[in-house]
Amino acid sequence: MKGKKRKHKNKKKPQETRKYGVLRTILTLIVAAVVLTAGVTVVAEFVKSYRAKRVIAAYASDGMLFSSNYLHDSALVDYATIYVDKLEAESGSTPYFDATVTVCNFAQTNPVRAYGRTINYTLTASIVTVSKDGSGNQVITPAAGALPAVKIDGAAMLASYSGTLASGEARTNEYTLSLPRSMLTGDKYYVLLTATPTGTYDDLRPISALFELAIKSEASSVSWTIEPTDVRTNSIGDYAGYNYRLSGSGRGTVMLGWDGTKLDISKVFKEKVSATVPSAGDIPAALSGLTVIEFDVDADAVNSYDIQFYPHTESAVSGWSDVAVQMAFVESTT
Secondary structure (H helix, E strand, C coil), X not given: CHHHHHHHHHCCCHHHHHHHHHHHHHHHHHHHHHHHHHHHHHHHHHHHHHHXXXXXXXXXXXXXXXXXXXXXXXXXXXXXXXXXXXXXXHHCCCCEEEEEEEEXXXXXXXXXXXXXXXXXXXXEEEEEEEEXXXXXXXXXXXXXXXCCCCEECXXXXXXXXXXXXXXXXXXXXEEEEEEEHHHHCCCCCEEEEEEEECCCCCCCCCEEEEXXXXXXXXXXXXXXXXXECCCCCCCHHHCCCEEEXXXXXXXXXXXXXXXXXXXXXXXXXXXXXXXXXXXXXXXXXXXXXXXXXXXXXXXXXXXXXXXXXXXXCCCCXXXXXXXXXXXXXXXXXX
């Protein structure tokens, strides 16, 4: 009897067994959580050091999600010239020359990614003169006196227009700016258009342009050019993508060429301009051996494009010399 009593005394109670089992489970979970946290930390550090830079740089390259085909965000207001053929200017048959000006809730280089909120804005319009101060800085002055009879959407130009770009999808508002023939002669006037977001938009800024009429001289060359816009004194490692600006005057076909083992062009841009691959016989000698696309341009509709290129592979680009883009332009004669 005593032996049985001692044996019964040393045996754990069922409640104690369950208690110890729960404690072991908790300890196991704590250890697993520590291991998992360490693993997540390692992954997070990898993301922060490589992937995050790539994602941020890719979004930044799109541009501001408040844009236009003519208006730009720039300390120096860009000129938007509407060219008139010399014969047309001399004939006097056309009283007004039009340009369609857009205001959009997406970047011009990526019409798929729209701004996440409704954008309310004011489009201001005025007739100005432009000069330079003693340091060569641009000076814009409101014009006075008898001014050109500029129209917007077929009616006399007002000082301002209220606009809204609803959220949910990519949207564009269009304005038809009509410049009178009188702007071809006499005092030089410009129409200053500025679209300014109204409300609290920390990531949006005003966009502007100075519109003018000019006669396209028979001797003037119609051409397009492409140039890099990154600060190339910075390390190539600071960039996950590389930016170029294509701009020019006239209408025709542009061919772009680059080393396909080093770079890839933005798919969004290719889709936007409906780029195609030219046949081998149409590629000029200067672009021989390169990856080439071609697309049509018309400065009367869009006179500049921001284009992004990316490394073909993670290690394809080792220096700025690898980031090179060549261009050829053929003017349309029809």
